[in-house]
Amino acid sequence: MDYDALIELAVELGYRLAISGAETFRVEESVNRLLGAYGIQAEAFSIPNCLIVSIETENSRPITRMRRIGHHGNDLDAVERYSNLSRKLCAEHPEPQVAWKWLEETEQARVHYRLPFIVLGSFLGAAGFAVLFRGDWTDCLCAGVCGVIAGILGAGMDRMKTNPFFKTILSAFVLALAVYGLNKLGLCHDPDAAVIGGLMLLVPGLLFTNAMRDIIYGDINSGVNRIVQVLLVAVAIALGTAVAWNTAVWLWGIPAGRSFQGYGLGLQLLGSFAGCAGFSLLFNIHGHGGLLCVLGGVLGWLVFSLVLPMGDLAATFYATLVCAAYSEIMARVRKYPAISYLVVSLFPMLPGTGVYYTMTHMMQGDVEAFAQEGAHTAAVAGLMAVAILLVSTLVRLWGVWQMEHNKKKAAKH
Numbered sequence: 001m002d003y004d005a006l007i008e009l010a011v012e013l014g015y016r017l018a019i020s021g022a023e024t025f026r027v028e029e030s031v032n033r034l035l036g037a038y039g040i041q042a043e044a045f046s047i048p049n050c051l052i053v054s055i056e057t058e059n060s061r062p063i064t065r066m067r068r069i070g071h072h073g074n075d076l077d078a079v080e081r082y083s084n085l086s087r088k089l090c091a092e093h094p095e096p097q098v099a100w101k102w103l104e105e106t107e108q109a110r111v112h113y114r115l116p117f118i119v120l121g122s123f124l125g126a127a128g129f130a131v132l133f134r135g136d137w138t139d140c141l142c143a144g145v146c147g148v149i150a151g152i153l154g155a156g157m158d159r160m161k162t163n164p165f166f167k168t169i170l171s172a173f174v175l176a177l178a179v180y181g182l183n184k185l186g187l188c189h190d191p192d193a194a195v196i197g198g199l200m201l202l203v204p205g206l207l208f209t210n211a212m213r214d215i216i217y218g219d220i221n222s223g224v225n226r227i228v229q230v231l232l233v234a235v236a237i238a239l240g241t242a243v244a245w246n247t248a249v250w251l252w253g254i255p256a257g258r259s260f261q262g263y264g265l266g267l268q269l270l271g272s273f274a275g276c277a278g279f280s281l282l283f284n285i286h287g288h289g290g291l292l293c294v295l296g297g298v299l300g301w302l303v304f305s306l307v308l309p310m311g312d313l314a315a316t317f318y319a320t321l322v323c324a325a326y327s328e329i330m331a332r333v334r335k336y337p338a339i340s341y342l343v344v345s346l347f348p349m350l351p352g353t354g355v356y357y358t359m360t361h362m363m364q365g366d367v368e369a370f371a372q373e374g375a376h377t378a379a380v381a382g383l384m385a386v387a388i389l390l391v392s393t394l395v396r397l398w399g400v401w402q403m404e405h406n407k408k409k410a411a412k413h
Contacts, residue, residue: 001038003057005096010034011065013086013103014044014051018069020078021206021283023339024214024222027051030086037090047222048072048229071164074206076340077284081106083337115155117281122151122201125278130197131271132301133353134262135190140271142179142188143197150175150201151282165236168202172240173247175199180248183255191255192356195241200275200352204233206283208350209343212385216392238359245360265305272301272348279344289336296326296345304349316380319349320387328395342388351380 014031022030028044031053035042045052054064085106089099113121126147130140150171157167175198182188208230215223248255263271276297280290304319323345331338354377361370 001040001058002096003040003055003063005100006035006038006040007042007053007055007063007065009096009099009103010042010044011051011053011067013082013089014046014053015067015069016103016107017079017082017086018046018048018051019072020075020082021073021210021339022079022083022337023210023217024048024219025217026079026083026337026339028219030083033090034086037093046219048225071161072207074282075110075112075284076206076337076343077112077286078110080289080336080340081110084335087335111286112284113281115152118151118155119148121278121281122147123278124274125201125282126198126275128197128271128273128275128278129200129348129352130193131263132268132275132348133193133196134260135193135197136260139188139190139194139260140197142182143194146175146178146182146194147198147201149178150198154201165232168233168236169240169243171202172199172237173244174240175202176241176244177247180244180252180255183257184248184252190257190260192257193260196353196356199237199241199356200347200350201282202233202237203350203352203355204230205279205347205350206339206343207233208381209339209346209388212388213339213342213392215385216389234355234359237355238362241356241359265302268305269298269301272298276344276347279347283340283344285340285344289334289340292330292334293341293344296323296330296341297348299323299326300345301348313379313383316349317383317387320346320384321391323349324388324391328391346384349380349384351377354380 010031013034014027017030018027024046027046031044031046031051032042035053035055040055043054049069051067051069052064053066054062056062085102089102094102123144127140127144130143135143153174154167154171157170176195179188179191179194179198182194183191188194207226211223211226211230214220214226245255262268273294276294277290280293285293300319300323303322304315307315307318324342327338327341327345330336330341354373358370358373358377361373
């Protein structure tokens with residue numbers, strides 16, 4: 001048995017899953033199952049920036065490989081493709097050379113949306129969520145246009161491998177300053193709604209979702225690591241927005257805003273559909289699976305709106321429960337990773353407004369408002385985590401029960 005070729009194959013597969021945006025437990029399970037299919041007992045340890053795999057040969061010779069993991073992307077199509085390849089390798093366990101060929105074929109078969117679709121995704125994501133934040137149609141258009149500017153800027157900095165923290169600061173600054181400029185021209189009536197809608201493009205939804213799922217599955221180190229990254233992104237958004245605000249006040253005076261009661265439920269659901277469709281493009285989700293992800297977001301917002309009279313915390317909890325259950329069901333029906341459905345479905349419930357106003361109060365020195373808004377935002381994030389944990393735990397218990405039930409049936413026969 002070519003142990004070296006097999007461990008190299010497993011490490012490469014785990015690495016490609018990780019940089020595409022897969023959860024820690026998925027990376028480790030894929031490596032362990034792949035090597036286990038060849039009769040090799042393996043120990044895989046993964047954190048967001050490193051993957052270590054160790055095996056022991058028949059003559060008790062230990063082999064260990066370590067791979068450093070760089071920038072994590074948002075390519076959920078790649079996560080699905082590599083997950084399917086992992087299942088295929090485990091089922092057929094071909095020769096290592098054939099397995100490597102399949103891996104390279106999977107890499108070559110990956111597809112990416114071109115720049116026009118990225119622009120469309122940025123516009124729909126920002127404009128659609130501006131509807132949910134009570135922006136009128138002009139605010140939504142302004143959010144969409146400024147979101148496109150920030151999206152193109154971010155894509156350009158990604159190609160130049162710019163530091164993610166600096167990229168977020170600059171993107172938030174350019175986006176917010178553009179909104180305040182349109183407000184000065186009278187084209188944007190509620191700059192807060194437009195800015196928050198645009199900033200949703202910068203909110204690390206996949207990172208937040210993976211952090212929650214890592215903690216749920218017991219990968220505390222990875223979960224805490226990702227939570228710290230989420231907090232750093234929030235600080236970067238706050239810094240960029242604060243500098244843009246101060247620059248706008250210096251150039252044009254305090255931006256003027258007016259309140260808008262928001263649209264009815266029908267248009268809100270349409271906004272949720274548009275926003276989630278935008279993010280399905282930005283997360284490189286293809287085929288009718290993308291539509292199913294978007295429908296999960298619409299379903300989540302519908303539940304949120306219906307339960308909202310009980311309070312926004314209760315609405316967030318029940319909407320997240322529904323989205324998590326929907327994601328698990330779709331994952332099992334279509335044999336695809338649940339993360340694709342979950343991350344898009346949860347976007348309408350992510351506390352983008354809370355993050356924005358928390359950081360705004362901090363920059364303005366309003367300690368009391370900062371503490372109050374920050375505690376509320378943390379409560380929203382905590383309830384989302386609890387809802388995901390509840391559904392995930394029930395699904396796992398159901399899986400264990402089914403396995404034991406099947407074993408008993410097989411024993412009887």
